[in-house]
Amino acid sequence: MKLRHAMVCSSNQNRSMEAHSLLKRQGFDVSSYGTGAHVKLPGPSLREPNVYEFGTPYKHMYDDLRRKDPELYKRNGILPMLKRNSSVKTAPQRWQENAADGCFDVVFTFEEKVFDMVIEDLNNREHKLMKSVLIINLDVKDNHEEAAIGAKLALDLCQELEAVDCWEDAIDDIVAAFEKQHKRKLLYSISFY
Template sequence: MKFRYAMVCSSNQNRSMEAHSLLKKQGFEVSSYGTGAHVKLPGPSLREPNVYEFGTPYKHMYDDLRRKDSELYRRNGILAMLKRNATVKLAPQRWQENAVDGVFDVVLTFEEKVFDMVIEDLHNRDQVLLKAVLVINLEVKDNHDEAAVGAKHTLDLCQEIEKAESWEESIDEIIAGFENKYRRKLLYSVSFY
């Protein structure tokens, strides 16, 4: 089976884009989104993040941060992340504004609060198609190394879902197998379009 996947994280574009990039390279039909009000990237201090509107091209962010302090943003990996993101898609998209046009089979989130936001958003929509959507949360720490590990785990999980004749009938076994293999708990829920 071929499913449509959505990767969703908060607002910094690291975890969802790492998974998006890896799945795209493996031939999956995948999109990625953030749920925050803005795209927030680390700045010179915790109180000084770099804030961009969703829809701002990754190349613009890259050029802006390189102009501000290329050494800082190279050292903390933000420039490399933005360069990767620009090879995946033009600009970040916000789930609440852009995902309404798409109908996904599986939505993966990388933190519980985002999982809750996606579930709430899906429940608040008119469910006219009555098409099931599987929403899974794989908790991933927000740093470059953990994002890479999380992306590999996401790929493995998606490959298992693809193998199933019917994810609706085998999701409990797929989740249990994943949790045993990686010693990581998943949250999951089924919603409808």
């Protein structure tokens, strides 16, 4: 099966964009989305996040944080992350507003609450095309090192899916082999467009 369009979705800009970047470099047609109400980036304290509207260009966020405290945001990895993100796409997009017209073959999420939100959203849509979509959750901690590992694992799964004629027939075996090899539990579901 040739994956025509993969999508990565998370509640932050680190995990989904790391996977987006890697999958894109490997030749996949990929999109990425957030599921929250706003884009929240760490601030000087947990109670003071930097909040931006979806659609705010990554370059604007980068310039804003560089103005506020360049040392802090360089040290905590936010400035390098925003620089990477701006090389992948212009601005973050929200799943609920932008993915409605998409027709993805597979959707990756990196935390269970996002997995549940994506499934709920897909199930609440009118299923006009009756085209199946595979939703896979791979729990990934929200730090730069784990995001890189999660992106590589998402790539491995995409390659496994591409290696079979029909993922619907092979998904149970692919997931079992992945879980055994990587010692990571996956959640997955099938929905429709």
